[in-house]
Every structure is written in C-alpha cells, then in structure tokens.
Amino acid sequence: MTTAPADPWPAPRASAPVDAVVSLPGSKSLTNRALVLAALAEGPSVVRRALRSRDTTLMAAALTALGSHVDTSGPDWAVTPGPFGGDVKVDCGLAGTVMRFVPPVAGLSTGSVAFDGDPHMRTRPIGEVLGALRHLGVAVEDEDRGALPFTVHGTGAMPGGTVVVDASASSQFISALLLAGARYDRGVDVRHDGKPVPSLPHIDMTVAMLREHGVEVDDSDANRWTVAPGPIRAVDHLIEPDLSNAAPFLALAAVSGGSVTVRDWPQETTQAGDALREILARMGCDVARVAEGLRVTGTGTLEGIDVDLHDVGELAPAVAALCALAGSPSHLRGIAHIRGHETDRLAALATELGALGSDVTEHPDGLEIRPAALHGGVFHTYADHRMAHAGVIVGAAIDGVLVENVATTAKTFPDFAAFWSGLL
Template sequence: MTDAQHDSWQDPWPAPRASSPVDAIVSLPGSKSLTNRALVLAAIADGPSVVRRALRSRDTLLMAGALTALGSAVDTSGDDWTVTPGTFTDDATVDCGLAGTVMRFVPPIAGLSTGTVAFDGDPHMRKRPIGEILGALRGLGVDVPGDALPFTVRGSGSVRGGTVVVDASASSQFISALLLAGARYDEGVDVRHDGKPVPSLPHIDMTVAMLREHGVDVDDSEANRWRVAPGPIRAADHVIEPDLSNAAPFLALAAVSGGTVTVRDWPRSTTQAGDALRDILTTMGCEVAFTDEGLEVTGSGTLLGLDVDLHDVGELTPAVAALCALAEGPSHLRGIGHIRGHETDRLAALATELGGLGADVTEHPDGLSIAPAPLHGGVFHTYADHRMAHAGVIVGAAVEDVLVENIGTTGKTFPDFARFWSGLIPS
C-alpha cells in the first residue's frame, strides 16, 4: 500500500464484519520468501536471471534496493524482474527497513565486495537478532565489527569460507543467509547448528531447493549440518508461487463466516510453510480440498479448538491464534518461543491484543493457551507487524466494532490489502 492509499483509510481502521457466508476466489501476490531468495541468488549468479511474478512489496523492494546498492542491476518496472549481476566494488548503504531477509541475507554477499557496506533499518529492526550471523561471518573471514544494527561490512573482494558453527534456534534465516552466499566463498561453507531445534525448517528446505535450481552442490543429508561446495551459481529464472502464508486471513475468512474461499494456483508440492494451513484448518473443522483452480476451504460455521506445535511454521501463529480465540473449545499453540524475535514479540502482542478484545489467553515462554470466551469490539494494535494486522482483521470478520491500528503495515507483503479485504466482505 502506498502512503497515499494508507492515508485514505481511517486509522484505526474499522475491520469489516462478515454478517453472511463469504464465497470468493482470490489470487494472491507472490511469496516474499521465494522472491527475496531468488533476487539474492540472481545477484551473485554467472549471468542475468528473471524473477517472474515477483512480489512487489516493501520487503522485496528493499531487497532490490540493497542489491542495486551493492552493484547489481535489478529492473523492477514490470511484473517480471530482471536481475543482472554486477561487480561489487563501491561503498554502499543498505536500508533493511523491517525486512529480516535483507538484514540477514545481504551481509554474507556484501563480504564479496571490495567496498565498505553500511547497514541500518527501522528503529525496531535494531532489536532483532543478527549477532549470530555477524559472528559467523567473522569466523569465515569477513571483516564485520559489531553484533547489531547499525553495522558495517568491510569487503575484501573474496571470502575464505569453511566450517562455522551457529546457534540458529532464534531464526532459520541464520542458516539460509550463509548457504545462499556459500558457493561464492573460496572454500564453500560447512554450516553446523548447535543449540535448541532450528525453527521454520521449511524455509531452509526452500533455500536448499533454490540453490540446487542454480546448479549449486548442497549436502543436507546430515541433521543440523549443511554443506555448500564452492563453485559458480548458474543463472536461472524463477516463477514465484503465491505467498501461502498470506493466504491465512483469506482461508480464515471462510472458516469464520461459514463460507467458501478458493486461493488460486495453490501448488500441489511446495516448500512454503503456509502449506500447513491445509492440515490446521482441517483439524479446526473446515473442509479443505484441491480443485482445478486452487485450494478450496469451506467453513462449517463451528471452529474447533486446536493443540498444535507450530515450531516449523511460526509465521502462521497470529492468524491461527485469532481463529483459536473464536473457537468453541480450548487451544494450545506450542513450540513458538522464537517468534518473540520477529517484527515484534508476537506472543506478548497476541496475548495483549486478543485479551483486550475479551479473549482468555495465557502466555507461556514458548506458546499460548486460549480458552473460549465472548469477544467484543475495541482497538487491535499491530506493532508495525503485518501478521498482527492479519490477526486483527480475522477477529474483526466475526466480531462487531474491531478497529485495526495501522492497517497499512500489511503493505510489507500485500500491497493494498485493506482495499482487497474490504471488497471480499459484503457491506
């Protein structure tokens, strides 16, 4: 959503209530995770690549801007983005905004530059964990002082690489960041995780799959170890799948309204974490099926409680928690302590905001327990977090007078979300 579009909406924004079943077929923007990985690999490949159906959002434009600052040419003028690798020779400044992928994926390739690259971002970004990656880069031969934003990478034109041990229990992006650049390092990389289980493993699987599409030799046969052999990164075009995590509020709309929502072009096989919505919604009482158009979800009018470990798909927690607050039975969401380090402390934020609307929420170190309780209207704060906004509109679809603060934050992964959402719910 542009600033002008955001300004046109009342803030806080009255979330439309679905007073009757919603029947809709929706086409979603592309995956942020796939788009940004494709951009990074294209920027350090051996020739030009095209990222087709790229997501155009704040996070992906920040990534394109970062890669352009380093020396690549990224043409974002159309639906398909062309990336032409360049020589990373000049000093540069990278704006990370609130994009974790920019803050974590770009420093390992900045080490290949012969210039000095300065990184900073939005104020909240300075609180998000990055020290593990910066320490790992120092161990691989990169000159990067400091352990938090703002920081500077002083490139020497090459990176030694080799073996490095990291604790990626706070974010799978710590692993992906090193793997994406590893083939360009003199010795490749041998990344070993030592710590509590790595969250969001599907995102690492996504990284490995995309590296192999670029001809990179990756060995992930051993648990908690990923080896990338040194060598060229072959140019390759990518067609970006719809963002399945962004599908959560739309499929939830079918669940809370007792209607039917189809998300077009849902892949039958994918590494995206959002694919877990199929099982989650089935467990909560919805009918879920593939059709010729995509994935169809039909709500029964009754939402069942849920007991689930979301460790590998933590980004779905806000939407799932909103559904659980509307369910007729108790729910327990576990294994998600790591999402305290996302755009905001999502567990604390969900407990506060759902509780503020009447939900019975107990916050645990690694999850939430939610018991049935009557909900009421009120202001749902988003903490500049697009997933929190998704939770707010889901509750608002079932409860009168829910006001979502800063709905414009959804532009992080879905430009003009508020207008699109309003168009689905009859006034």
C-alpha cells in the same frame, strides 16, 4: 490512486458467508531468495511474478546498491549481476531477509557496506550471522552490539570454510550463509549447535533453490549444511503465491461459514503456509484441492486445536485469532522464537486478544486460549503485518474491531485493506 485507510481502521464484519476466489501476490520468501541468487549468478535472469512489497523492493535496492542491477519496473524483474564494490548504505526497513541475507553477499564486495533499518529492527537478532562472517574472514564493525546498525568491510573475496552457529532464534541465520556460500573460495560448512532450529521448511526452500541453480548442497546430516564452492547458474524463477498470506483469506471462510478458494495453490511446495491445509481441517473446515487451487469451506463454527507450530511459526497470529473464536480450548506451542520476529508476537497476541475479551494465557513457548465472549476495541499491530492479519480475522467475526496501522500489511501485501474490504 489508492486512498490510505483510516487509522485505526474499522475492520469489516462478515455479515454473511463469504464466497470468493482470490489470487494472491507472490511469496516474499521465494522472491527475496531468488533475487539474492540472481545477483550472485553467472549471468542475467528474470524473477517472474515477483512480489512487489516493501520487503522485496528493499532487497532489490540493496542488491542494486552493491553493484547488481534489479529492474523492478514490470511484473517480471530482470536481474543483471555486476561486480560488487564501492562504499554504500543498505536500508533493511523491517525486512529480516535483507538484514540477514545481504551481509554474506556484502562480504564479496570491495567496499564497505553500512546496514541500518527501522527502529524496531535494532532489536532483532543478527549477532550469530555477524559472528559467523567474522569467522569466515570478513571484518564486521558493530561495536559488539550484535544488532543494527553495523558495517561489513568487504575484501572482494571470502575464504569460507566451517562455521558453527546457534540458529535456534531464526532459520534465516542458516539460509543467509548458504545462499552466498557457493561464491566463497572453500564454500561453507554450516553447523547448528543449540535448541532445535525453527521454521525448517524455510531452510529446505533455500536448499531446493540452490540446487535449481546448480549448486551442490549436502544436507544429509541433521543440523549440518554444506555448500560446495562453484558457479551459481543463472535461472529464471516463477514465484508461487505467498501461502502464508493466504491465512487471513482462508480464515475468512472459516469464520463466516463460507467458501474461499486461493488460486494456483502449488501441488508441491517448501512454503510453510502449506500447513494451513492440515490446521484448518483439524479446526473443522472442509479443505479440498480444486481445479482453481485450494478451497476451504467453513461451517460457521470452529474447533480448538492443540498444535506445535515450531516449523511454521509465521502462521501463529492467524491461527491464534481463529482459536480465540473457537468453541473449545486451544494450545499453540513450540513458538518461543516468534518473540524475535517483527515484534514479540506471543506477548502482542496475548495482549491484543485479551483486550478484546479473549481468555488467553501466555507461556514461554506459546499460548493457551479458552472460549470467551469477544467484543470490539482497538487491536494494535506493533508494525507487524501478521498481527494485522490476526486483527482483521477477529474483526470479520466481531463487531467494532479497529485495527491500528493496517497499512503495515504492505510489507508483504500492498493494498491489503482495500482487497480485504472488497471481499466483504
């Protein structure tokens, strides 16, 4: 039986160089996309090495409520598609993928599907997806909030067609419409109109997975994605390790002057976390592919970095924590959109790093961080797993850091605190 960590949790200090080889849970992004496509497919399939976390079990429960069956009893999750029908409720928790990916699937139901989630989820943007669904032929009831709670009234079929969205707040708006699009009578032609779409690797991931299922996708034009109507072939997926979750572990090598290897790092991937290789190398680490996976070796000192994280914004909290420990200034830019993640991450990072002594300036689209002497204190997480990662990274280098609600890491990494403590 796992013992719940203290709250606030004393983040363990790395008193010596850490030398470790770690195996990480599977990718949340890949797992939840694979589950949606499996639920829409022609026949049964298996999602192997699925991530078992709050976000993924919420997705499995949502798709099962709609009419598919997702068996999560083992490490490999069997998915049996079923007819979508009946009036049901979907709990989104704090999972943006559930809130955004499931409504386009619910449009294919013959019942009414009511969506809600944790209180903070009512502040996260979803209006563009709901507006797109209305335009594509679905009745959505949200009292003009453009936010949770809302209800999708399915009719059993979706006409589909062309839709224009502003996805500058989240690439998930695009992925949500593409994933179910092949099941719409005319497919979908999704066009983006607005500031640049953030986190484009996540859309590339969606497109690649659709093609694995035999779906025809045209992404040859910038800011336009077309999915042809047709069947979604049943395909078994083997889920890669979650590379974004590798950030605190590789950071541990950097701050301790040790060496950490993440097993099974893919040679090719669409995951945003792969950018850690370049980022950590630029900050002064030795980064190498080895037989086991990816190895990062730190020197005990860190160089600041000036980097645009627009496409990989989910890495910003971990990178910001490293920058607060660096010996030269840093500027993280291009990440205004992470204000709409689990919390306003820019404001939260500026507040929490500043409270520990960091010299940090918050900008509309990023952070400027200058060298300063840090000290212990409480690091609040705002129910955001990536904020908890930032807190434990600082705590590995600074005595007396207490991470509030470290259990929020269960969103993508169950038992993170125990695993982390075991390395130190």
